[in-house]
Amino acid sequence: MSVMTVQSLTLKIDGKDVSCQAGQTILEVAREHDIEIPTLCWLDGLTLWGGCRLCVVEVAGSPKLFAACGTACAEGMEVTTNSERLQKYRKTIVEMLFSERNHVCAVCVSNGHCELQSMAQKLGVNHVHLPYRYPKLTVDSSNDRFRLDHNRCILCTRCVRVCGEIEGAHTKDVKGRGINSQIINDLDQPWGESETCTGCAKCVHVCPTGALTERGTAVAEMNKKRQFLPYLTLMRENDK
Amino acid sequence: MGKTITIEGVTRIEGHARISIQVDDKGKVQDAQFHVTQFRGFEKFVEGRPYPEMPSVMARICGICPVSHLMASAKACDDLMAVEVPETGVKLRKLMNLAQLVQSHALSFFHLSSPDLIFGMDGDPKLRNIFGLINKRPEFAKDGVLLRKFGQEIIALLGGKKIHPAWVVPGGVSAPLTAEKRETILASIPDALARAQRGLESFHEVAEKFPQEEEVFANFPTMFAGLVTPSGGLEHYDGTMRFVDENAKTVAEFSNPKFYSDFIGEAVENFSYLKFPYFKPKGYPEGIYRVGPLARLVVAERCGTPLADQELASFRAKLGRAPQSSFHYHWARLIEILYGIETIKKLLEDPNILDTRVRSRARPNRLEGVGISEAPRGTLIHHYKIDDNGQMRWANLIIATGHNNLAMNRGVRQVAERFVNGHRLNEGMLNRVEAVIRCFDPCLSCSTHALGQMPMHIELRGPGGELFDELRRS
Numbered sequence: 001m002s003v004m005t006v007q008s009l010t011l012k013i014d015g016k017d018v019s020c021q022a023g024q025t026i027l028e029v030a031r032e033h034d035i036e037i038p039t040l041c042w043l044d045g046l047t048l049w050g051g052c053r054l055c056v057v058e059v060a061g062s063p064k065l066f067a068a069c070g071t072a073c074a075e076g077m078e079v080t081t082n083s084e085r086l087q088k089y090r091k092t093i094v095e096m097l098f099s100e101r102n103h104v105c106a107v108c109v110s111n112g113h114c115e116l117q118s119m120a121q122k123l124g125v126n127h128v129h130l131p132y133r134y135p136k137l138t139v140d141s142s143n144d145r146f147r148l149d150h151n152r153c154i155l156c157t158r159c160v161r162v163c164g165e166i167e168g169a170h171t172k173d174v175k176g177r178g179i180n181s182q183i184i185n186d187l188d189q190p191w192g193e194s195e196t197c198t199g200c201a202k203c204v205h206v207c208p209t210g211a212l213t214e215r216g217t218a219v220a221e222m223n224k225k226r227q228f229l230p231y232l233t234l235m236r237e238n239d240k
Numbered sequence: 241m242g243k244t245i246t247i248e249g250v251t252r253i254e255g256h257a258r259i260s261i262q263v264d265d266k267g268k269v270q271d272a273q274f275h276v277t278q279f280r281g282f283e284k285f286v287e288g289r290p291y292p293e294m295p296s297v298m299a300r301i302c303g304i305c306p307v308s309h310l311m312a313s314a315k316a317c318d319d320l321m322a323v324e325v326p327e328t329g330v331k332l333r334k335l336m337n338l339a340q341l342v343q344s345h346a347l348s349f350f351h352l353s354s355p356d357l358i359f360g361m362d363g364d365p366k367l368r369n370i371f372g373l374i375n376k377r378p379e380f381a382k383d384g385v386l387l388r389k390f391g392q393e394i395i396a397l398l399g400g401k402k403i404h405p406a407w408v409v410p411g412g413v414s415a416p417l418t419a420e421k422r423e424t425i426l427a428s429i430p431d432a433l434a435r436a437q438r439g440l441e442s443f444h445e446v447a448e449k450f451p452q453e454e455e456v457f458a459n460f461p462t463m464f465a466g467l468v469t470p471s472g473g474l475e476h477y478d479g480t481m482r483f484v485d486e487n488a489k490t491v492a493e494f495s496n497p498k499f500y501s502d503f504i505g506e507a508v509e510n511f512s513y514l515k516f517p518y519f520k521p522k523g524y525p526e527g528i529y530r531v532g533p534l535a536r537l538v539v540a541e542r543c544g545t546p547l548a549d550q551e552l553a554s555f556r557a558k559l560g561r562a563p564q565s566s567f568h569y570h571w572a573r574l575i576e577i578l579y580g581i582e583t584i585k586k587l588l589e590d591p592n593i594l595d596t597r598v599r600s601r602a603r604p605n606r607l608e609g610v611g612i613s614e615a616p617r618g619t620l621i622h623h624y625k626i627d628d629n630g631q632m633r634w635a636n637l638i639i640a641t642g643h644n645n646l647a648m649n650r651g652v653r654q655v656a657e658r659f660v661n662g663h664r665l666n667e668g669m670l671n672r673v674e675a676v677i678r679c680f681d682p683c684l685s686c687s688t689h690a691l692g693q694m695p696m697h698i699e700l701r702g703p704g705g706e707l708f709d710e711l712r713r714s
Contacts, residue, residue: 106296106404107293107296107297138288139288139631141629192629215292215630216292218414219295219297220406221406221414
């Protein structure tokens, strides 16, 4: 009988010696050691997406930046999670998110409960130095209970992943390419006409911004509840 | 060929405006206009947005009277949902609306208008502002500042912040009042009442000194309009919309807001971004009417609170049932401050003001809704149309200052005819032209609120462009 052994690795994150198992990502290991790396598209319990790039880190010996969420740790690696360069890039990423669509915090239903807003505050984004694009985007209120506001979407695809991976409905997906991508329901139908949506509201509650919300909420009233996700993920792990 | 005098940047009002006066070769005033020079676009850019966002979006129209827009907007949304707001929800909304009335009136009277009254219309412009006031009459200025604080603190206690609270929502308010907050507000009432009474006393000391201004500050017969309670009392939140003639005789009334467009038409003039509402049955511009504190005291039979009614009695004994001079807006405003503080106390002493059922919930059940309330400066109307999914298709807003637009323009002309001599310009004369506007406490946007002096430059040029006279204020 062969016993599978897991290889242990040692590396340095922000000068701190840490050890982990082979296959673990920089983000996982950093968080295990209370080293904070900002993320937006990442959500514990969902698969890796690597879209927002806020978790970029520096690795000694390489001039390029690595997304901590999708980079496996390697033996002897020296990772820097916070530097002037990284701060500048992260701020620019958030500024780009704000300039890309129409985020109007003051009158948003998610004001005060928004991950994009709190990320901007945390990173010290007090101005957007890029020209706003002001795209003309629609709001889909055809669903009886929920609303999809493309103006507030940052294309993190948490909704797509939770719908496919956890609920198993795969109502949500992405259409288009690049900056013109948009979240869709079924085959780009009004949400209210979707035949696959189970109305579970998971997409609404994992959405980091005011893009997916409950109808009837007034400004600043949309408070997302995410406790369900680690619980459901744990149940699934136990079933395996 | 005549000349045009321009007052660029009218000061101590809320928003941006310009006044132009045309004089003929002999220096006689031919015409005058009050130009509102800013464009906002709220009616257009809300199209497509979900209606529950409207109260907070519309509140952004103004930083001084956001609560008024919260009220009218939330009422239009209640109408879209076809719900009855719980009794306590209504009372709490009224509470916030009155707090706003007190703070806004205090700002208008003490901060913006009283420098003209204390220092005189010809007073040194360097002193004739809130800072001059603080030096000359520190106690008086302090009363004004603290009365404003009284109102703002109530708004903050109820809504979480002083400006643009999100607490007023379609169907009611988002959180009930706590006993602790009620006590805090109740404790501040005696002090506020005393300050308001002192303000009235100070006003009476100086008001007599302005017979000329009283005579020509938009002093002409017009209709008046405003909300009244079902029994004809003073009202700021709900009730019947009443139009009266220059003798305070009722001309028209409607209690369902949706009928507003049967009575109010909106005319457009190419010299201003502000529309000119008029009383439809009389046509334009004959259908001129006034709104705001003076108009409310004319349309209402009584205030309904002891101190305010006592003051209203002497107001009517002195000026008659329907005073026509807009100079009396100041006195009316002070009476309303008294009424506001007294009514806040009454509302807080109501046994069910702490009830926790303060919000009704519903889907939109109508495709069209109208809300009417009284802003400090007059009647405010929000009218929305939505699609089947609750998204805005169309909006029409008639702002309090709009109703007074015809009267303000005519008032500017009246003052100019009396005081402006086209061959010579002086500060006191131009200040009077501005001061008549301040009587109406116009809220031209409040997003850019000017306090004290803005640079003003007036040139008087002859037909060939030659400079006759020039006046600078910087």
